[in-house]
Amino acid sequence: MTLTLIDVPLSPFAQKVKLALREKNIPFEIRNTNLTEADGARLKANPRGEIPALLDGDAAVWDSTIILEYIEEKWPEPALWPKDPLARARARQIEEICDGPFEAVIFCTTEVTAFRRAEGELQAAILGAAKQTIQQLFAYLEEQLGDAPYFNGASFGRADCAVFPHVMNAKAQRTPPAEGSKLAAWLARALERPSVQQTLAEAKAGLGEFKAMAEAYGSARAKRQYRDFRLEWMLQAGGLPVIQDGLAKGNIRFGGLV
Ligand SMILES: N[C@@H](CCC(=O)N[C@@H](CS)C(=O)NCC(=O)O)C(=O)O
Incomplete structure (x- = not known):
């Protein structure tokens, strides 16, 4: 069964998964997606619209931590987790x-x-x-x-x-x-x-791709996801005006389902 990773190469979460798959010598294909554009396959794979998502045949597993657990359970060797x-x-x-x-x-x-x-x-x-x-x-x-x-x-x-x-x-x-x-x-x-x-x-x-992404967010064609620690850290660092500006321009979104 082919494994396909829905990927954005700059994403640290996608990188975490690719490192784990490669360290475990599990073959997989990459399907790149663009977060500034609607992508039916990405949304179908993950109701949050986030990457990475791992397609194992018809099944989709999303969230990098859950994906790491899934691959460890399905392909235990070589183990990426300590035994203790x-x-x-x-x-x-x-x-x-x-x-x-x-x-x-x-x-x-x-x-x-x-x-x-x-x-x-x-x-x-x-x-x-x-x-x-x-x-x-x-x-x-x-x-x-x-x-x-x-x-x-x-x-x-x-x-x-x-x-x-x-x-x-x-x-x-x-x-x-x-x-x-x-x-x-x-x-x-x-x-x-x-x-x-x-x-x-x-x-x-x-x-x-950064330049095109900056243009897409700058013109509010796309929204950046401010959720959890991202939102908290921005507030803590004095970035309330950044969030207010993003809300006014309509180029930020929060967590949850899309
Ligand atoms: N908890 C998730 C977080 C994944 C995540 O935040 N991915 C970002 C890319 S780095 C994303 O897809 N954001 C959606 C967006 O920008 O619309 C995981 O570990 O996979």
């Missing part, structure tokens, strides 16, 4: 932090830089808050890594698939892990992996 229940809980917690607050601060930074939702003092205040939050997240990750080579422990696993896209995005936004830190050494180790290299190459190829 406590280590497993730890891996899940790291994933939770990365998918939640870490993704949110990267998202909001993109909003006020690439998508120009704030300028001048407001932009500077939001970017200053982002730097602080990222340092806090890096400190958390540094502590979680401890003396192990990987977040999963002795080998690259689920937690590493979850961390990589966000640390790489922070670096791309000019906030890399400190030189000489354990996190910087982990990133260098991760970048040696074929799964990471292929996923990153696809993301880099997708960078060309």
Whole structure:
């Protein structure tokens, strides 16, 4: 049965899934979608209209965390989860932090830089808050890594698939892990992996779409999804005017079903 991933190569959630599939040597096809355009297949696969969604024959599994659980249960070997229940809980917690607050601060930074939702003092205040939050997240990750080579422990696993896209995005936004830190050494180790290299190459190829995306959001032809931590972090960083402006222009949406 063919597996197909509905993908946006720049999405950290899609990257997490591709890393896991590739680390487990599970063959899959990619069907790219464009979040600024209506796509019946994307909506049919996920009532939230989000990617990634994994099509396994006629069935669709959505949400990156649920997809990772699905593939681990269906193809247990090679295991991407630690065996020990406590280590497993730890891996899940790291994933939770990365998918939640870490993704949110990267998202909001993109909003006020690439998508120009704030300028001048407001932009500077939001970017200053982002730097602080990222340092806090890096400190958390540094502590979680401890003396192990990987977040999963002795080998690259689920937690590493979850961390990589966000640390790489922070670096791309000019906030890399400190030189000489354990996190910087982990990133260098991760970048040696074929799964990471292929996923990153696809993301880099997708960078060309930013300009068209900015145009689509700027002209309110499409809406960005402000939900959960994204909304909370933007508010906490003083970005209430960004949200008010997005509501007035009709170019943001919230979570829930589409
Ligand atoms: N909890 C979901 C979040 C997925 C998500 O937020 N995907 C974004 C792309 S990074 C998306 O599809 N957003 C929909 C939109 O922008 O309309 C998961 O882990 O898969």
